[in-house]
Amino acid sequence: MYKSIIRPILFKFDPEEVHYFTFSVLKKFPFIAKTFLPKPIEDQRLEREVFGLKFKNPVGLAAGFDKDAKMFNELSDLGFGFIEIGTLTPTAQDGNPKKRLFRLKEDSAIINRMGFNNGGVDAAVERLKKNKNVLIGGNIGKNKITPNEDAVNDYISCFEKLFDHVDYFVVNVSSPNTPNLRELQDKEPLTKLLGTLQELNLTKKNPKPILLKIAPDLTNSQLLDIIEIIKETQIAGVIATNTTLSREHLSSENKKETGGLSGKPLTKRSTEVIRFLSQKSGKAFPIIGVGGIHSAEDALEKLEAGASLVQLYTGFIYEGPELIREINEKILESL
Template identity: 75%
Template sequence: MYKFLIRPLFFKFDPERIHHFTFSLIRFSHRIGLGGVFRSIYKLENPKLERELFGLQFPNPVGLAAGFDKDAKLYKELSNLGFGFIEIGTVTPKPQDGNEKPRLFRLKNDAAIINRMGFNNGGVAEAVERLKTNPLQGHKNRVLIGGNIGKNKITPNEEAVNDYIICFDALFDYVDYFVVNVSSPNTPNLRALQEKKPLTDLLQTLQDKNNLKQKRKPILLKIAPDLTDEQLLDIIDIVATTKIDGVIATNTTISREGLTSDNKNEMGGLSGKPLTKRSTEVIRFLSQKSNKAFPIIGVGGIHSAKDALEKLDAGADLIQLYTGFIYEGPGLITEINKAILAK
């Protein structure tokens, strides 16, 4: 129904406007009592799907990647579509509008999206207020939440660590794990923080604060798919040095190789099917070269159960959807979980 009726209709409208409309539609459907219907259709509950990672119990290994529910507005409703966990953000200390519109583009011929949103969000304090309504750990209705954190556009790289600390402190009591985002191509100079020294310093600072807590929270690093093998080896060294808990591979790419859509040259990060192969290569490289030393969450170009299983076979412990969810609909989550059970 989604692919043959809803998607063709939605794809006739501006991507960003339809995103907000979809949020309103999902929220309204839950207000009139359809949440249970969605759960019965999409949510698979089976002990064989559960995964324990960095001390957390994931009900299933299929999560929603950051960028979809930036401001934690819809995490409860989205979890009813079958996701095992929801990653909110990227959030920044201060609210910011992001880049000028239009800034979100469908590449229909390539089953892809280009975005140059620029960390548009209402600020970390606003997200915290919404997360306060999530039940405490152990409650049957709790949604497992990842907090993806970044820096404001106006903050120079030399002071970026302060922005990450602000977000870390504000979110600490309300998320289950953290993701440090230094790999978005849409904030000027942000990717420079992926260089070995600044990245090590940033992660070590957060880890030092983390270790002072009564009960620390897992910290993961989200990396770009455009890193060289040498840079990926640096990532392995950095994880070992700072003892962070894992890596999310990968963010969007700046590559435009093989695209055929008319708007292929729009500026921004590319996600979707063109990223499938490269993100899997990065997962496999990190897994093999590190001798599986740390957990990996695989994301990038997952549009089918086959794509998901390839990520898991390459070394991913969990996976996340974004563009595949938009193109294939919530049925993709169920399809992946059923394939995992069958395997």
């Protein structure tokens, strides 16, 4: 029903506007999801324990969809095993000028240059206090006006404020839409940032898992650096991958737009990164696989490559909530 009726209607409108419209409809009329969308699968065999947390199933929603933690309860009801909110910054910011979100229909892809638009971490915390037992990841970043040499303070601020309200943290230094942010992926600044956060984390009574979200555009040498950094800082794992700056083999009219590309064109590369990290590290840490998952087979491929969990974003937009159920069904079949 989603792909034949709902999606064609939604895709007639501006993608950012229709995103917020859909949010408001699901918020005001929750019966719509329960009536017209597939019922989530509940099965204990889908449960996964990863970095000390128990996930009811391994299919999560990636960061960027529920930036401000406004819809995590409703989105969880669609069948996701966990929801990652953010990217959140210490203070609210508008992000980049509109138009900044583009569909590439022929490529089953999206280009975004949102720029960490969010209402700030404090507002999100107030909403997270109403959490109805949804497993939440907190994706954190720095404000655009914060220079890289002071970035660690922004991450610390978000970490401290979110600590009691999320189950795990994700350090986002891989978005291509905040100027110079990806420079923080270099070995020295990244080691310092992650080491500082982990040191702070270990002073807590119950430390939370900290994960690093990396770009798919890193070289093998840089990925080997990532493995070393994780070993040195002892953070919990990696999310592979964020959006790409590559524009290879695209046919859509919007392919020349600047920003991060997500969707099917990323499927192969994100899986390659997962496999490389898993094999070269000797499966030393968990990996959450994300990037171009548009089918149950795509998800299983990432799990077989070494991912412990997977996340959806663009595939969720193109394929609808049915995709969550299809992946979990395929996992059960494979057991």
